Amino acid sequence: MLMFITHPSDRYSIAEEVQMVLEGGCKWIQLRIKDISDEEFRQTALEIIPLCKENEAFLVFDDRVELAMEMGVHGVHLGKNDMNPLQARETMGAEAIIGVTANTADDILRLKGWDVDYVGLGPFRYTTTKKNLSPLLGPDGYREVVNKVREADIPLPIVAIGGITLEDIPEIMATGVNGVAVSGSIINAPNPVKYTRQLIETLNSTKKQ
Template sequence: MNVSPRPPLPQGPYLLCDDSIRPELPLVDKAGRLLEGGARVIQLRMKHAPPREALAAARAVVALCRRAGAVCLINDRVDLALLSDAHGVHVGDEDLPPEAARELLGPGRYVGVTARGTEGAKAARAAGADYVGVGPLFGTTTKVVAAPVLGLEAFRRVVADSPLPVVGIGGVGLSNIASVAATGAHGAAVVSDALLAQDIAERVRQLAAAFDSARGTGL
């Protein structure tokens, strides 16, 4: 029985609002365009913003997401998540341990964890996580990942065996998001394919339509 005070993370595209892609476009503008396209989950990733700028951006993006009824997660930074009233955090291999993130955030916010397989998903659940981002699914140039490409078949097995909802990460875009959805994945993280699109909002709509059409079909 689900006794979590947190509702399940919305299914579908999981959009990253990243300060390293199109840095000339302010983060709040990127978030606004993602939300215009119907984004239901946004992860705010700020690797280059100075602390005060990062806090201001986090507060602005969280406010936009809350008005739109979307979930906003902060990458890595539990302090920024608390100060901006974000819905939660996503922590990776070298970030704050998920147990510590849960301790600081309490029971009412999301904690997502990067995992490389089923054992990582089980450990994440034991640590109090709500979902896992599993990958890299495909080759990606957005960030350097010290892990081999998983591929769809291995990913499908992780989805089937994971005790937590699984979000596919790494190299996901319009050309392959349907194949990720067909594995039964809860979501698919998209970064550059959305933010580099000429019309960001329209690309988000296309991604959502592709994911929804193939969700759990097993194709």
């Protein structure tokens, strides 16, 4: 399971980023653009919604619950300072995809019994967008969190996030997480389409081991 998280860059527009990862086979996009107005966000979303529909890919917005409902996308990803997931579920309905951010096992244990669909757990390593906000997990941290969560009988899919590269995937997936979210390493790759394909191939091969 690969999620691509958009990130403004000097090389590509957001729509170009999304087009490339879709061409590479990614089926799950998170539109994340901080510090812009709803109208600016809406204009970017209007560019990528047709691309996601054409490629039968899921599209979630980072926060912006009302805008996600207005534009009919699949759901939202909620950070710790965003709308409460329970309120988002009540607002968006049963069919919406709702993901939440977590940094520790306790963050996920608090979600037991909540109607959320996945957890983005990180950071694996520091990135330009998440620098020094939370302790790094690394492979050992992921393994410890996954074990605690599963022992508590919480089956929520866990997606690793935070500076992940192609080379990290076998070690990360061996910890028991269900997928990875990638942003910068795709955008900065010499060939983002090819890199996306390699990420998916590596994820698929680790599942079979």
